[in-house]
Amino acid sequence: MTTARRLETTAMAKASDALTLFRETSAALRRTVPFDAAVWQSTDPATGMATAPMRAENLGEDGCATYWNAELLSEKVNLFRDLARAAVPVAALRDGAADSPEHSAVYREFLQPRGLDDELRAVLRADGQWWGQVSLFRSKGRPPFSKWELAAVSGLTTFLGRRLRSYAEPAPEPVVDGGRGPGLLLFDRGGALLSINDEARDFLAGMPAGPSAPSRFGVSVPAWIHSTAASATQAEEARIRAKDRSGRWLVFHASCLRDADGSPHQTAVVIEPAKASEVASLITAAYGLTERELEITQLIGRGLSTAQLATKLYLSQHTVRDHVKSIFTKTGVTSRGELVAKLYAEHYQPLNPTTRIRVWD
Template identity: 50%
Template sequence: MTDQRRPVLAAAEQAGDALDLFGRVSARLRRLMPFHSAVWTATDPETGLITAPMLVENLGSGEDCAAYWHSELLEENVLPFRDLARAAVPAAGLRAATGDLPARSSRFRRLLRDQGVHDELRAVFRIGDRPWGLVSLFRVTDAFRARETALLADLSRPLAERLRALARPPASARGTDSPAPGLVLFDESGQAMSANDEARHLLARLPDGPSFPTALGLRLPIWVIGTAFQARAVAAGRDRGGARVRIRTTEGRWLTCHASCLTGQGGSPGPVALVIEPATPGDLAVLVAEAYGLTPRELQITQLTARGMTTAEIATALFISPHTVRDHLKTIFAKAGVSSRGALVARLFTDHYWPALPEPTSVRRTGQPPARARIVQRPRERLPDG
């Protein structure tokens, strides 16, 4: 670890939640590479869309924030986050990327220049292809240097790992008391034109952050607006990603916000319908798997373990060796911080209210011919430790 990274990561380790992490890291990083203002935000690791929390330092209003993300998703820009998330280096400066011609970016022409910004340095905090957070740093005097970009790139994975750990749902997060999904409709210009009572109920439970006033007398958080922008971007062919994001409420519960662009007259893009509702067990399953860093195979083995299947039965069901199953279980135990199968199931399924266990898996006992394969089901309450 470089000497410069050490104090930044030490500050991140002291954080109690993602917002605290952003504040601590920003303060420490500013001593190493001065900047005038910044935007730090968590992202949904599946879609890369912004979610709570977001820390905005020394920038404009919620309207400015909405304009920034509108430009990010719907206009031609240099270094969009969606491209940076897949780039070989997850950090880049605007002036360096444009040959000192930042006006090549719509974001700079329409927003940053009028705010006196001279250069922007942005990064994606990612693990593999999974983004856990984003940052934009702004300077009003000189450009960011190559060594500063390299430092931010070096921080990408360790900060993503810390954000991933902080994203683990608390054991008490069982859901919300909303009786039905909330619905918000946006017109073709992106203005909210109607919302039901359920939407107001759920929106009131979202954490504080940049928000945008509407004619409905309702302030919409930037994460909700960003999801609606993404639906329009997908409809316009600008992105193939999903317009879906999970947001943690002030009670620690999780909501899912997803949007789609309706078809207007002549097949043109019409209004956007946005639904916000309690996260389904499936949403939480994926989130918890991501938060603990489980691979798809590890998640599969964890689910079969929770069914009470033995190592040999799991190996048969997945067409792998018992030795491979045991190696996977050791890795899973280490990631979840447990030492037994029973503790694993309690940690991941009971604590986080994962969905009902998967459908019965067809397995073949050793020595049985294929024609006599049968369904093996174990009682859910059986949690073997061996």
């Protein structure tokens, strides 16, 4: 039996949500691959950007903006986006930096000031999609992460990616939107919050607890919002999807505002309830649909009949029926109407609002 297989405990396999999965995995992994601090993150598979929920272990709340500004604006070593495309989606800082960690912006600006000396990173992916990521940290004086330890973590990445993907599955009852307008947060170029409207306060109050940074407005800004705002300064705009504690999907859209000379000046983050179409791809992925089944599901949502599907996809009607039958089986429905309702309306799953995810041990 492989090390990874031994680590896949019953508690991990039965975890009902991402935060529970992170907690159980951390406890099991720490016994085999010791670490002193960690950050466990869900990601939006469309962009690979960090989103809620997130779990931090043995890390204070003072470094969110520092970490993400270093990672997104100046880091050159072991970038998560590179690991997501790598054959083995795991790397260690000292190994990747040829034991010259000062080449890493995250090391210089985040790890070293906190007495941390090495970082093991892993992207949690399933069927090529990026559903999460983890950073494990070791303190100064501890040995660097070994090749064997990297291999042990690598063996868990697909299992964890599939588990994270499964949490996009909808709950039986939809959450009704209260009809609020969009939330708005405005950040300066250094990541400090400059302004926030009442709607944004309400949206943030409903998000699951997680690593965050305090602001002068009495509002703690989640780390993944800081990372989204930082990304927008490089790509003009950035967008992620996340669930609040009631299970409603929200969209966070960041846009960079520039000075007359084109340099980044401020970043605006708009928060709105997600349209059903904006999260349908997450939900269908949660059910393990194939690319063809996903395509057929989307066309069913547009009202195409079996004959129309066959014509559009250059398939026989018999083949279309087989695909539809498979879709019904995977999603647990018995009719097209039920399928559309489940995937395009009931796309919410409640989270546990009492879960504590910043821990010290």
